[in-house]
Amino acid sequence: MTYPFSAVVGQDLLKRSLLLNAVCPALGGVLIAGDRGTAKTTTARAFAALLPPIHVVRGCPFRCDPAAVWRECPHCGGREAVEVETIPAPFVELPLGATEDRVAGSLEIERSLREGRPVFQPGLLATAHRAVLYIDEVNLLADHLVDLLLDAAVSGTNTVEREAITLRHPARFILIGSMNPDEGELRPQLADRFGLRVNVTTSTDPRERAEATRRRLAYDADPVLFQGQWAREDRALTAQITVARDVFPSTLLTEGQTLQIAETCCEEHVEGLRADLALSRASRAMAAVAERTQVMADDLRAAAELVLPQRRRPKPAPPAPSPPSDWFSGPSPDHSGTTEESVTPPGPVLSLPKLFAPTEAKQDSPDRGRRNPLPDQPNGRSVRTVRHAASSSVALDATLRAAAQRGVGQVRPEDLRYKLREERQRSLVLFVVDASGSMGARRRMEAVKGVALGLLADAGRQRDEVAVIAVRGSRAECLLSPTAKVPVAEHAFARLPTGGRTPLAHGLTLAAELTAERLAAVLLVVVSDGKANVPLPGTDGDPWEQSLVACSRLTRSNLRAIVIDAESSGGGKAEELAIALGCACHPLETLSAATIRQAGAVP
Ligand SMILES: [Zn+2]
Known part of the structure; x- marks a missing residue:
C-alpha cells in the first residue's frame, strides 16, 4: 500500500x-x-x-526490456524467445x-x-x-x-x-x-x-497542515478506501506522464x-x-x-x-x-525570483598537507607523537579489500571470490584478501578562542574564522574536521561543532559573538569534553591571553586553577596543542597555559595556516 x-x-x-x-x-x-x-x-x-x-523479461535479473533486450544479458542473450511480464x-x-x-x-x-x-x-x-x-x-x-x-x-x-x-x-x-x-x-x-x-x-499555513493531518489519519485508518478516493487523480497524472x-x-x-x-x-x-x-x-x-x-x-x-x-x-x-x-x-x-544573499568568501585557501600524515620512520617523541588512525580501527566500515595484509581481518567473501575466479573448489594462500577500513572519525582541529573584551576580540574571531574556513576548504579533500569554542561572557559556547563541511561552518560564522568577561576554564573544559571520546587525532589551538576571570558555571573556584585542571584533562596521547598569545606584549599567562598544556606559545601575528601546519605535522 x-x-x-x-x-x-x-x-x-x-x-x-x-x-x-x-x-x-x-x-x-x-x-x-x-x-x-x-x-x-x-x-x-x-x-x-x-x-x-513496465514490460520486462520474466526472470531476468537485469530487468531487460523485451522490446530492446540487452544483447550481452547473461539471462536473455542468445534466447530465441523471451516471456514478457508487466510489472x-x-x-x-x-x-x-x-x-x-x-x-x-x-x-x-x-x-x-x-x-x-x-x-x-x-x-x-x-x-x-x-x-x-x-x-x-x-x-x-x-x-x-x-x-x-x-x-x-x-x-x-x-x-x-x-x-x-x-x-x-x-x-x-x-x-x-x-x-x-x-x-x-x-x-x-x-x-x-x-x-x-x-x-x-513544513507548511506554515494552518489550514494546509490540518488538511495534511486529516488525510494522513484517513489513510492510516483505511488505506484501501483512501487510495480508492484518490485513484482517479493519480490515474490522470499517470496518463499525463505517458x-x-x-x-x-x-x-x-x-x-x-x-x-x-x-x-x-x-x-x-x-x-x-x-x-x-x-x-x-x-x-x-x-x-x-x-x-x-x-x-x-x-x-x-x-x-x-x-x-x-x-x-x-x-x-x-x-x-x-x-x-x-x-x-x-x-x-x-x-x-521565479530567488533571493540572493551575499556570501562571505572563505579565508585564503591554504595548502595544508594532511594534518595528521602517517608517521615516517621517526619515533623520537613516542608519547606525544601524532598517530594516523589505524586502518583497521574497529568501528570503521570495511570499504575495500586488498591483497596485502593491511589489517588483521581477512575478507572472507573477497577471498572466496578470488578462489572462485580460478574456478576450483579450493582456497589457496594467494587467494587471501584483507579488509581495509575507512576511518570513521576524522582528525580534528579545535579552536578555543578568547572572544571577551571588545577591540581585539573581533579581530581574533575574524582571524580564527579565516583560518578555520581556509583549513576546511582544504579539508574538503583532506577529510579533517574543524570546531570552534568561543570564550566570552559567563560561559563558553561551542560556536561550531566538529564539521568538515564548509557551508556548515560559514553558517555558524555568520554570527561572531564578542565582548564580556573571560570564562577560559569553561572553554577548556568544553574542549576536554568534546575531545574525550575521540579516537582520531586532535589539534587544540588556544587563542587567549590566559587571563581567566570567570569560574566554571555554578562554582566559585579560582578561574585560573580551574583552567589548569582543564589543561591536565587535555593532555592525552592523541591530542596536541598550540597556544596563540592574544596579548601582543607576550610573556604573561598565555605562556603558563602553554606550559600546562605541554606545548609551544606563539604570538598572535603568527596565527596562520603555517603555524597550524607546523604544530599539526609529525615531528
Ligand atoms: Zn535480460
Whole structure:
C-alpha cells in the first residue's frame, strides 16, 4: 500500500521536479533537502507508484526490456524467445550501510565455484534499472558510493571492474536523494550532479497542515478506501506522464532560448555545462507536460528555479515558495525570483598537507607523537579489500571470490584478501578562542574564522574536521561543532559573538569534553591571553586553577596543542597555559595556516 501522490498536500515544487524526471529521466534526478517529517520518503514512494507499469523479461535479473533486450544479458542473450511480464514501476531504496559489492554487484561465489567460471551477482544498480532509486540521507552515504551512483545515473550504465569481473550492464533509473541540511551538505561536486534540487519545508499555513493531518489519519485508518478516493487523480497524472513522454522528443528550444540559458548560467557563475543541460531538459520537459512542443519563457523560468539554486555558491538556501496553483497546470511566472544573499568568501585557501600524515620512520617523541588512525580501527566500515595484509581481518567473501575466479573448489594462500577500513572519525582541529573584551576580540574571531574556513576548504579533500569554542561572557559556547563541511561552518560564522568577561576554564573544559571520546587525532589551538576571570558555571573556584585542571584533562596521547598569545606584549599567562598544556606559545601575528601546519605535522 502506498500513499497516493495526489493526496500529498502542498510541496508543489517537489511534485513538479519529480514529474519532470518521469518525463525526462536524463535530467539526473532530484535532490530533496528538508527537515524530518516533511514527507520526503512518502512523496518519493508515491511518485514511483504513479509511473506507468513496465514490460520486462520474466526472470531476468537485469530487468531487460523485451522490446530492446540487452544483447550481452547473461539471462536473455542468445534466447530465441523471451516471456514478457508487466510489472508496476519498481521503487528501490538504497540502505545507508550498503557495501560497494551490494551496490555495484559482485561475484556469485557458490555458483562460480560449482561451475568453474566467474558468475556475476547483480547488485542494487541492476535492480534499480528502469526503477526509481531512492536514497534517504544521501549526504551521509560514503562518498565513493555516491560517486558510483551518480556515474551510473549519468551514463545509464554500471561498470564493474574488479577481480575476475569486467562487466557493463544497463542501469537507467530516476535517482531521488533526500537529506536534512542540518546534518551536513553534500559535497558541491556531488550536489551538482543531481539535475534538480528542491528545498521542502513544513507548511506554515494552518489550514494546509490540518488538511495534511486529516488525510494522513484517513489513510492510516483505511488505506484501501483512501487510495480508492484518490485513484482517479493519480490515474490522470499517470496518463499525463505517458503523453508527455511521447511529446518530449519533439520539444524544441529556439536558438535564442539556448543562448538565454547559457547567459543565465554565466550570470550565475555556474561552472561546467551540467546546469545548461539540466535547464534545457527541464524546460523542454515542462513544455511536454503542457503538451506543447515549443518551450515558453515561463518554462525556462520555472526550470531555472529548480536547476540553479544548488549551483550557486553554497549557502543555506531559502525555503522554496510553493504556488497554490495546480502544479501540473503550468508554472506561475511570479515566483521565479530567488533571493540572493551575499556570501562571505572563505579565508585564503591554504595548502595544508594532511594534518595528521602517517608517521615516517621517526619515533623520537613516542608519547606525544601524532598517530594516523589505524586502518583497521574497529568501528570503521570495511570499504575495500586488498591483497596485502593491511589489517588483521581477512575478507572472507573477497577471498572466496578470488578462489572462485580460478574456478576450483579450493582456497589457496594467494587467494587471501584483507579488509581495509575507512576511518570513521576524522582528525580534528579545535579552536578555543578568547572572544571577551571588545577591540581585539573581533579581530581574533575574524582571524580564527579565516583560518578555520581556509583549513576546511582544504579539508574538503583532506577529510579533517574543524570546531570552534568561543570564550566570552559567563560561559563558553561551542560556536561550531566538529564539521568538515564548509557551508556548515560559514553558517555558524555568520554570527561572531564578542565582548564580556573571560570564562577560559569553561572553554577548556568544553574542549576536554568534546575531545574525550575521540579516537582520531586532535589539534587544540588556544587563542587567549590566559587571563581567566570567570569560574566554571555554578562554582566559585579560582578561574585560573580551574583552567589548569582543564589543561591536565587535555593532555592525552592523541591530542596536541598550540597556544596563540592574544596579548601582543607576550610573556604573561598565555605562556603558563602553554606550559600546562605541554606545548609551544606563539604570538598572535603568527596565527596562520603555517603555524597550524607546523604544530599539526609529525615531528
Ligand atoms: Zn535480460
